[in-house]
Amino acid sequence: MNNEYGGIVARGIARSFGSVAAIRHIDFAAPPGEVTALIGPNGSGKTTLLLILASLLAPDTGTLTVGGVDPMQDAAAVRRRVGWMPDTLGVWESLTATEILTVMGSLYGMPVEERRSRAAELLAAVRLEEFADQPARVLSRGQQQRLSLARALIHDPAVLLLDEPASGLDPGSRVELRATLRSLADQGKTVVVSSHVLSELDEIADRAVFINRGESVKNQTLDEAGTQIRRYYIQAEPMQPLADALASHGVEFEMRGDSRRSEYQVMVSSTDQAAWLLRTLVMADVAITAFAPAGGALEETYMSLDTDRQ
Ligand SMILES: Nc1ncnc2c1ncn2[C@@H]1O[C@H](COP(=O)(O)OP(=O)(O)OP(=O)(O)O)[C@@H](O)[C@H]1O
Structure with a gap:
C-alpha cells in the first residue's frame, strides 16, 4: 500500500523479539509540515518503533507508509526519503566530520561536488566548521549529536526520524535544535522526535503520540493538550x-x-x-x-x- 499523502501512517504495528513484545499495537499518523513527538517511559518501545519507521527493522504485523511508501515493499525508496538520527553517533569515530558527511552522501548516490558543498553547508549550520577535519572521536557528546543531525540531513530527506536528539546538548544547543526542527517542519518535512524532556517537546511539537508498554495509548495535538x-x-x-x-x-x-x-x-x-x-x-x-x-x-x-x- 503506497500513500500519496506522504508523512507517516502506521496502523496496528507490532514487533516481538523472541518472547519480548517490544511493540504490541501502535496506531499513529505524522503529517508533513509538522513535528510529531513520541513520548513514553523507558522500555515502552520508542526506539523499536523508530527503527521500524526507518525500515531498519520489519514489523511482525500492521500496515505502514513512510514518505508515502510501504517499507515492506520498497525499503530502498523509504531510505532515500528518510533521515535517521540514532541516539548515539555510531562507529565511524576515526573518520573526520567532513568524511562522515561525504561518505554518507556517497551512499545516497550524491555527486562528489554536491556532497562536498552540502557537507560544508551542514557543518556550518550545526556550528562544527572548526572540527571539519578532526576525527569524530575528539568531538564532545553534544558536538557528536550535532554532527549526527547533519548526517541525517545530508540527502535533504522528506522525513526525519530523531531518537532523543536533545540528549547531551547544552541549553544553547537545545534552543538551536528546536529552531532547526521547526524550520525543517516549516519547509514541509515530516519530523518525528522521541524525547523524555517533555517541557522541550511542548515548545517544538505540533502533536504527540503517547506510548506505554508497546501500545499507542493517546494521540493528541498540542492545541488539544493546551x-x-x-x-x-x-x-x-x-x-x-x-x-x-x-x-x-x-x-x-x-x-x-x-x-x-x-x-x-x-x-x-x-x-x-x-x-x-x-x-x-x-x-x-x-x-x-x-x-x-x-x-x-x-x-x-x-x-x-x-x-x-x-
Ligand atoms: N533486539 C532486542 N532483543 C530483545 N529485546 C529487545 C530488543 N530491542 C528492544 N527490546 C525490548 O523491547 C522493549 C522496548 O525497547 P525500546 O528500546 O524500543 O524502548 P524505548 O522506549 O526506546 O526505551 P528508552 O526510553 O529506555 O530508550 C524493551 O523491553 C527492550 O528490552
Whole structure:
C-alpha cells in the first residue's frame, strides 16, 4: 500500500523479539509540515518503533507508509526519503566530520561536488566548521549529536526520524535544535522526535503520540493538550488569606510542598479561568508570590495517563 499523502501512517504495528513484545499495537499518523513527538517511559518501545519507521527493522504485523511508501515493499525508496538520527553517533569515530558527511552522501548516490558543498553547508549550520577535519572521536557528546543531525540531513530527506536528539546538548544547543526542527517542519518535512524532556517537546511539537508498554495509548495535538484541565500551583505570603479566598470562591485546593516551601494546587479548566482566578485573588488582597501551571501541556497528559515506568 503506497500513500500519496506522504508523512507517516502506521496502523496496528507490532514487533516481538523472541518472547519480548517490544511493540504490541501502535496506531499513529505524522503529517508533513509538522513535528510529531513520541513520548513514553523507558522500555515502552520508542526506539523499536523508530527503527521500524526507518525500515531498519520489519514489523511482525500492521500496515505502514513512510514518505508515502510501504517499507515492506520498497525499503530502498523509504531510505532515500528518510533521515535517521540514532541516539548515539555510531562507529565511524576515526573518520573526520567532513568524511562522515561525504561518505554518507556517497551512499545516497550524491555527486562528489554536491556532497562536498552540502557537507560544508551542514557543518556550518550545526556550528562544527572548526572540527571539519578532526576525527569524530575528539568531538564532545553534544558536538557528536550535532554532527549526527547533519548526517541525517545530508540527502535533504522528506522525513526525519530523531531518537532523543536533545540528549547531551547544552541549553544553547537545545534552543538551536528546536529552531532547526521547526524550520525543517516549516519547509514541509515530516519530523518525528522521541524525547523524555517533555517541557522541550511542548515548545517544538505540533502533536504527540503517547506510548506505554508497546501500545499507542493517546494521540493528541498540542492545541488539544493546551485546552485540557491543568494543575496550577499558587503561593502567597502569608498562605492563610489564600486558603480563605479560595474557599470563599468555592475553589477546591490541595496543600503541596513542605514546611520550607508550601503551595496550593488547584485544577484550572482554561486560560480564561486561570486569569479570572488570579484577578480574583489579587482583588481579595491576597499577596500572591507565585501562580503558574504545574508543568507543560504534554506533561499534564503524560501524568494523567496510566503509564508504567519500567
Ligand atoms: N533486539 C532486542 N532483543 C530483545 N529485546 C529487545 C530488543 N530491542 C528492544 N527490546 C525490548 O523491547 C522493549 C522496548 O525497547 P525500546 O528500546 O524500543 O524502548 P524505548 O522506549 O526506546 O526505551 P528508552 O526510553 O529506555 O530508550 C524493551 O523491553 C527492550 O528490552
